Amino acid sequence: MPGKMQRIPDVVIRRLPVYLRYLHQLQEYEVETVSSQQMGVDLNLNPAQIRKDLSIFGDFGIKGMGYKVAELAEQISEILGLNKEIPIVLVGVGNLGAALCRYNRYQESATKIIGIFDGHPSKIGQQHGSLEVRPMEELTEFVQQHKVKLAILATPPAAAQSVCDALVAAGIKAILNFAPLLLQAPPHVRVSNADVTSELQALAYYLHG
Template identity: 45%
Template sequence: MPPPRPRIPEATVARLAVYLRVLAGLADGGRRNVSSGELASAAGVNPAGLRKDLSHLGPCGVRGVGYEVATLRDRIARVLGVEQSRPCVLVGIGNLGTALADYAGFGSRGFRFVGLFDAAPERVGRRIGGQPVRPVAELDEVVAATAATIGVIATPADVAQSVCDRLTAAGVRSILNFAPVALTAPAGVDVRQVDLSVELQVLAFLGQQRGATATTVEVTA
């Protein structure tokens, strides 16, 4: 039996997902081959970093030819498990939650919402993306019935931790948190934080820094 392949670092996994998105777009556009330089540029990384990331997949490209788009796309998809349909639940059907629930692109990447939940009575019963919004009281039942292992939190910050606790108690082992608060989860539960306000603040700072640099260069000149 061959030895197990070394674990792929989390940062590399995140970049593989970006490469997959780029390759899917190239394939849809009819491209057959792509060089490491082209793929790296489209993904926003340097070619050396790209080649190091892809080395975790085994031999992929041909020197002087590059990568066969469809083959590399399919290999990354297998590694990331995109071929499997992964059931997810979403808690919090405000503006952001509604947009996430109604986004058709998740299905093509192997994710499907099997349960939408909200605590507000006026939201319960609505249908979004083909799914009815259910009361939070039904969360445990739906997770058990669908074997959902991924939970998405799009609630206000003050209730996000309690929702996290409920998801993990129901058996969810992976959580994507859009609420602007750090969550505490039990060992064995992976939590990914997406704080849109922080990302905007980083962009604002970078823009301010870029403007300050340009002003300094102009004055010096």
């Protein structure tokens, strides 16, 4: 019901891709419907939470029956904006960047890297799949020309903040940051940190707790 605008919590948004992947898996097994109960068991989540998450966006279920897998997957895709291809630029084509580049090609997903950039002269022109590493000077124009709104940042930490500034200036709206530092970005730009070292350090705690 779109009567009153409500802010949707981040935690909910972050669960949607989990639901979506699960539904795609069910589709592979040609399962046609699924209940929140079943989803809860398979995903280790509370069924009430799943129903509540989904009901924020609409009445997708059928009472007494559950959710139609294909239909729900379609709905979630639409909520996330994955119906049309989402172009991405990747900055920093080191080991990790190159790996992410290849990873992206194999994954079947709407999010697609369409341009890769690096500040180091020796990298320029290198071929990664169908993509050629471009110099940083071309970043702004490329982003604006292809209306790119999402970026992956995989540079060394020393370069990360200035690359971030350049991305923001070019009109990027969201950044997935692999550099191990806290990026400073304006509030309208969303930064998600995917820092391996931090993840490992947090896990370390549970080894002796």
